[in-house]
Structures are given as C-alpha cells and as structure tokens.
Amino acid sequence: MSEEETIEINEMIIKCPACNVDGIATSMMKEIEIPHFGKVLETTIQCGKCGFKHSDIISLEHNDPAKYTLKISEETLSTRVVRSQSATVIIPEIGVKVEPGPKSEGYVTNVEGILTRFEGAVKKAMHLFNDNESQENAKNTLAEIHKLINGENTATLIINDPFGQSNIVSDDVIISEIPEEELKELKTGFSHIEDK
Ligand SMILES: [Zn+2]
Known part of the structure; x- marks a missing residue:
C-alpha cells in the first residue's frame, strides 16, 4: 500500500x-x-x-456527519485510520469508548494504533480507580484488547464524526449516516454556551 x-x-x-x-x-x-x-x-x-x-x-x-464501521481482525490491524479531534471512537464488544474533549487530538494511525491508545487509556484509568471491581474490569478489558492486537479475536471499530472528517481507509469500511438521535448525543469537543 x-x-x-x-x-x-x-x-x-x-x-x-x-x-x-x-x-x-x-x-x-x-x-x-x-x-x-x-x-x-x-x-x-x-x-x-x-x-x-x-x-x-x-x-x-468538507463532509457531512458520518459513521465509519470496520471489522477488527488480524487482516485489518494495519488499516489506516484518520481520527479528527471531534470524533468518538467505540469498540462495543469490549465496552470501550473515547469521546472528544477540549484537549482531544486528531491523529493518523492504524487499527493497531487505535487499540494501543485504548490500552493506554485503560491503564491510566487503573491508576485513578483502584477499587477491586474497577481493577478486575480493567484487567479483563486489557486482556480483550491484547487478543485483538494479537489477531486472536475480532470486534467492531466504530468512529462517529459529526463533521465527517475522520476516515478508515479500506474497501471494507461501511460509511453510513449517523441517526438523528445519536447525532444529538454526540460530543464534539467544543464547549456549548446556552444563549438565553
Ligand atoms: Zn511553553
């Protein structure tokens, strides 16, 4: 490629x-x-x-809001991913989600890089919440992420971008509209001030 x-x-x-x-x-x-x-x-x-x-x-x-969906497998680990700073990244099967915040960054990586970033986020959370249940959950999540990185399991990668500026560069990606209800719930990373 x-x-x-x-x-x-x-x-x-x-x-x-x-x-x-x-x-x-x-x-x-x-x-x-x-x-x-x-x-x-x-x-x-x-x-x-x-x-x-x-x-x-x-x-x-310039793009419309878009939802990008790709199956994570050994074959797609090296697939290029563009994540804009306003995009939400989700792997529903293992219950991980990264939402944009004021400090979120846009980056170009690949599927493996997304998994490594999730791994880092989970490890950070382990330091913040040190009760037994949180530690146990985090360990299970890390094990699931490692299986995906090693190509031993499959899951779904979803990127929801209200500005359609992200992408997964693959013939296998499914690009769809974000349903109206979901779009309202999406965080953009910008602060909103109610004007009343
Ligand atoms: Zn300085």
Whole structure:
C-alpha cells in the first residue's frame, strides 16, 4: 500500500499558548495527501521551554456527519485510520469508548494504533480507580484488547464524526449516516454556551 505524501511544510516560531513566552514555541503545519482519502492539514505546536505539545489534524475536504464501521481482525490491524479531534471512537464488544474533549487530538494511525491508545487509556484509568471491581474490569478489558492486537479475536471499530472528517481507509469500511438521535448525543469537543 502506498504511504501518505507530505505536500507542504510550514514552520513558524510563535508565542507559547501554555507558558506565554514569546518566540519560544514551534508551530508546524503539514499538508499531507492520504491515498484514497484526500488532503489533511496536520498542526503541531511544541514548546521547548515548558514542554507543551498539541497536535491536531483537520480534513481539507468538507463532509457531512458520518459513521465509519470496520471489522477488527488480524487482516485489518494495519488499516489506516484518520481520527479528527471531534470524533468518538467505540469498540462495543469490549465496552470501550473515547469521546472528544477540549484537549482531544486528531491523529493518523492504524487499527493497531487505535487499540494501543485504548490500552493506554485503560491503564491510566487503573491508576485513578483502584477499587477491586474497577481493577478486575480493567484487567479483563486489557486482556480483550491484547487478543485483538494479537489477531486472536475480532470486534467492531466504530468512529462517529459529526463533521465527517475522520476516515478508515479500506474497501471494507461501511460509511453510513449517523441517526438523528445519536447525532444529538454526540460530543464534539467544543464547549456549548446556552444563549438565553
Ligand atoms: Zn511553553
């Protein structure tokens, strides 16, 4: 499979959004062409002084809300996945879900990379909730994730994106509309202020 191609890189020195020091952070904007998907813009801000780092990825193609569904199996572990910062990622069979928040990042990875990120999130949760039941649940979830990473089991990967800027780059992906009711429930990662 052909790899993505970097079209343009734009680097700037900016004021750090975290420590507010002028001319200390590097902002890198990369325009990337992903085969069978289109152009995306990857932005990375990194501060050498306070260690602040944030990356984001946005699709330069405009899209409607979309639900992407793929069967996770040994064959699809290397399938390219584009997750925009507003997308919710779910594996219903093992009960894991990542919703967008104000700090969520967009990224390009593959199915295995999504599983590794879930593994990291579960391990983090194990440190936060240390009662027996939570530990037991987390251990079971980790075991399920490992089976998927090793290609010993199958499950469903669902990405719900209200802005349709994510994608799973595969002929086997099912792209469908998000039902109205589900769309209302979706978090976008943006704060909403009621105007009354
Ligand atoms: Zn800084």
